[in-house]
Amino acid sequence: MNEQIIIKPISRIEGHANIIINLNEDDSVIDARFQVTDFRGFEKISEGRPYYEMPRITSRVCGICHVSHLLASSKACDQIIGVRPPTTAIKLRRLIHIGQFIQSHALNLFYLSFPDLLFGMDSNPAERNFFGLIKQHPDIAKYGIKLRKFGQEIIQILAGKRIHSSDWVLPGGVKAPPEKEKISYLLLEADKALEITQRTLMVFKDWLQNLEEEITFFGNFPSYYMGLVTSKGELEHYDGKIRIIDSKGKIVADQLDPNNYTAFLGEATETWSYMKFPYYKQAGYPKGIYRVGPLARLNIICHCGTPLADRELEGFKSFGKNGVVQSTFLYHLARLIELLFCIEKAQILLADPDIYSEYVRAKAAVNYKEGIGVIEAPRGTLIHHYNVDKEGILKSTNMIIASEHNNLAYNRAITQVAKKYVIKKQLTEGMLNRVEAVIRAFDPCLSCATHALGKMALDIRLINFRGKLIDRVIRGEKGCFKCNSEPELLVLNYGDPT
């Protein structure tokens, strides 16, 4: 019987997951699976609730990217009531979203990922964490804390609370404009944050020179890339239209209306994970594997739209062919460039006198039965889709969470890393950590992303003491059925999306 190596649970990610590495009889790696083990069920919970409760309910999906859920949900509610929020409200929503980006990206980089890069993949796990970072590289650790604090402060000053400030962003706009004094404070802090980010970028680029192997083997594979862009093809986080490019940099679809996401995105389910597998419909499943998030966003755009970030973007694009960077490892660099972009944008918005206007909310009752809110969350494109009755009570909900889009890519990336590094006869901590680290590069938020309800994946296997399979029952999309064969190994033929 083939053997499995199970890494359980993966540490330093948001949520719970296992990695299962399947080995052949000669102990070589056949494939690896990324298995999400927790289950939330928000789509079901929200049925029967009034539409205006949705921002509050869905922001509880996640304590890290709560603002993204708030905004996607409020945008969907804007459509249900059929209003165009006032300019000030949109600017303030953009600003709070920037706060969210800064704190979330700082969390992943400094707290979760830098320990791997600074101490090396083979170092002692007791040291390889944020506390080790504080001890060995106090400057870098302080940068992380300061940047995260800056992001959190933007959220707190606008919405009153750092986490789950769920009654500030409302359908049709926001609750109230901010106080001038507090914004002046943020402007001062923004200058400091910009300096810190630039310094970190310089240090990070130095590290990259010693990490060529990681860049080459950490999830370096062709895929489609998807994200929102402005009408000029610039980096966009709050509004915009969808652009999809292939691995060679060719734009396969541009300025797609996010409201029609079902026309180009399909969702598949597998028996072994609670997380769905979205794919690009036109390419089919699983060939329509695509990636979202910082790497994808920088791949699809021509330029960012702010001077410092644009300069860094040029350097980033030089890592790939035709300006398309394939290596999952470079998500980290993309994240840092986005941090820079967000701080530059924050400076512009904080200095805008428009944000103090009293006109912050458009009010209306239910006018449409459907609402779709699409934004770029720190981890990728986030879609909230609600159907309501004439009283505004939710009839059905569909959420495609940013981390979900990358599901096929996770499996592809860990398979690649496992094949390169995992050798059964010399199984070491460093090898397994590399498999975890590639997942960390994506920065998945799994507690957000698991909700394959109704098609709940279940695969029960009865195995005797000799390891022989006696019985197996699978519950999947086609109902419950018996299956007395060995579990089939992952045979997803991704093809080359070119």
Add this chain to the structure above:
Amino acid sequence: MDDEPIELIIDGIQVSAVHDATILEVAKQYGIYIPTLCDLEGLTSFSGCRLCLVEIRGSPKLYPACTTPVTSGMEIITNSEKLKEYRKICLSLLLSERTHVCSVCIANNNCELQDLSNKLGVDHVSFERNWTKHTIDSGHDFLVIDRNRCILCTRCIRVCQEIEGAHTLDLKNRGKDSQITIDFDALWGDSCSCTACRKCAKVCPTGAIYIEDELISKTKDKNVVSFLLKRRMYK
């Protein structure tokens, strides 16, 4: 004889009270705290929530303070360990009966049930929770009733009948299935008796009745009853 004050003891303190006064009224007068949820000054008390239960020395029973009149020589205990435990059970039962999720509730931080749970130390519910799925009636122009958050304190029914005089709201069914009903089981939007006075939303202790699109902190005002009574010079 009836004009003479009644002498009694509450928690070891010698107090005097007028005839027909309830234990709760006397305790309030002397600054002795007895938790309540369904009781509201100015409305008829009906001892529904059982949180104001007190002990009377010499009797094995527990008595609701809001409806028990004082008598001479009574010795009342309001805060024994037994009572504390009973009150926690009462609150836990209220919390387990329907769908109370503070984090996503409109009344979060403005909820008497939540405040009391914090105050009395109910930090978890040990009973199996009955996650109700009652439909939400939001057909009214601005009033919404979410029966999943109702604790059946009937404040809304009493304020509607006794203060507004409309008697739009009432109870239907029995026990845990009891529900606030509008007219003869009508939708709120179709009600012919509702005057849309908002008093029900103002006195609701939880997020069961609220005004759509208005901050709950702005809506809630349980002093509205005593304020109106004063203005009408009933008392």
